[in-house]
Amino acid sequence: MSKIISMQDMRLSLASIANRVQAGETFIVVRSSKPVFKIIPPFEKTKLSGRRLGSLAEITDKLDAVEASYDLSADDLDGIIHEAHAEYGRK
Numbered sequence: 001m002s003k004i005i006s007m008q009d010m011r012l013s014l015a016s017i018a019n020r021v022q023a024g025e026t027f028i029v030v031r032s033s034k035p036v037f038k039i040i041p042p043f044e045k046t047k048l049s050g051r052r053l054g055s056l057a058e059i060t061d062k063l064d065a066v067e068a069s070y071d072l073s074a075d076d077l078d079g080i081i082h083e084a085h086a087e088y089g090r091k
Contacts, residue, residue, distance in 0.1 A: 002026040002038065059084065 005027050010017060017027060017039065027039040 002028045004028050004030055007031045007036070 003025065005013075005017070007029060010027075010029050021027065021039055021041055024041055026041070029036050029039065
């Protein structure tokens with residue numbers, strides 16, 4: 001939902017408004033209580049191509065399923081990483 005601001009507020013807080021728009025907020029600027037224009041972010045935030053990355057809990061569960069050991073070799077760790085990438089769609 002857009003936040004309504006006056007022309008005067010926009011002039012006084014332009015840098016702050018620009019930062020908020022960059023973060024995804026939208027504003028409707030009014031003059032004499034009538035809408036004059038709308039400020040929107042230039043680009044919509046994109047999704048990750050429908051890939052499901054998994055939650056931290058799911059990833060932690062996978063790591064817990066591997067026998068915990070401090071003497072894992074580099075090859076063991078590499079295998080775990082490749083398995084996770086394969087499951088979550090990374091190459």
